[in-house]
């Protein structure tokens with residue numbers, strides 16, 4: 202295979218960028234960049250030029266010429282392959298984000314310790330970029346938008362990212378086909394934290410729906426009983442067609458996991474004729490199971506009290522939030538007022554601790570000042586209460602970030618891991634258990650550190666963490682940020698059954714962040730969380746009692 206000039210040029214371009222990212226010889230990197238440019242402009246194919254003449258070409262030095270010959274002879278460039286092998290895949294992906302040059306990527310990787318675009322997006326949300334040279338508020342905003350654009354084109358979405366689009370499309374479809382029904386089913390209806398598509402079950406005919414989307418500029422595809430439409434937002438919408446008299450049962454089935462649907466079909470075939478979903482359950486003789494719980498069939502025989510599962514209105518206050526004292530953007534007073542407006546009874550301010558220097562973590566001096574300020578605000582806004590808290594870094598050995606004397610000045614302490622996230626299960630367990638056993642710890646923050654679609658999180662032994670939290674009276678956080686949702690919903694029922702107390706916390710970095718609580722509730726519902734087992738559903742007095 203002969204190498205084209207443009208593919209050789211691309212390799213030089215990549216080599217030069219990677220050298221900059223790895224902070225290798227800047228002079229050489231520059232010369233490879235100009236070679237890349239020169240190669241691209243050459244009127245003749247390099248493979249047609251005698252080898253000894255390559256070094257004399259305009260813009261191509263001795264070292265570049267050697268590398269061109271290497272590519273022509275072997276088809277590869279060893280120096281480039283070596284650099285690629287030393288670069289995490291997430292960093293290579295980052296090079297595709299508009300507005301991120303090698304210098305910025307180098308800072309992001311080497312100084313911020315971020316290795317994937319999802320982590321980077323999360324860091325933008327925490328305002329972490331602003332603390333580094335070359336990153337202003339505008340850059341941070343542009344980077345966040347470019348990442349969101351890029352991720353949309355990968356076909357993976359957070360639930361929260363598709364919610365308003367799903368609602369909008371539902372309106373568009375129902376207003377255009379008023380005599381038919383299109384019901385959102387599938388993963389969205391089942392409140393899955395991540396989605397690859399939106400699914401509808403509909404009695405609109407396939408022809409009509411196809412024509413409608415094709416005419417409106419959607420990429421449209423038609424299969425047996427299925428229409429797929431993708432608009433410029435790059436969200437794949439899958440429509441499962443059925444007859445009007447099958448709509449109830451088909452949408453019921455499409456709201457179950459495949460295993461659940463299979464078992465149901467075998468056990469309750471007589472429910473096919475039901476007029477609505479309530480009737481499906483009454484014919485079967487069991488109480489209503491909402492779509493979010495139709496994962497494992499065993500839910501039918503479990504003794505979970507479904508009517509007591511948490512709903513958004515059960516949230517009584519905001520636990521875990523950051524103000525402009527650390528990496529948040531609102532003042533504590535602004536956040537408190539917003540809570541009062543929403544009818545919540547309290548606000549737990551938990552700014553970052555001193556080791557989180559990147560987040561402007563609080564020194565002992567500033568803690569004192571913050572506590573005075575909170576005392577003043579509490580006098581002003583009583584009976585509303587602001588709790589003095591801290592999101593205390595769990596240090597590398599599992600110790601907390603302040604002395605016992607300082608820790609005892611907080612109303613409650615949320616202990617979280619933010620540094621050295623790459624660790625073995627053994628190390629993670631040692632750090633977490635040490636922190637859980639610390640008598641000052643009230644809540645274990647985002648237990649695995651995972652970021653959905655972006656970072657796996659460190660490995661933990663969930664059973665042991667749950668047991669340790671129960672034994673030490675530590676509440677397990679369900680971090681409600683739609684990219685975290687950590688503790689994962691699949692562990693919530695187990696934790697609850699064992700006797701753990703959990704807490705749906707928004708980890709808000711501004712007032713708008715309070716709204717994320719809802720995503721925590723949706724995930725908690727999937728986990729069957731009962732409102733009485735959720736700390737942020739405690740009223741003010743109940744919370745005060747719990748803390749004392």
Ligand SMILES: [Zn+2]
Pocket residue numbers: 592617619646647
């Ligand atoms: Zn945190």
Ligand SMILES: [Zn+2]
Pocket residue numbers: 521523592708
């Ligand atoms: Zn936090």
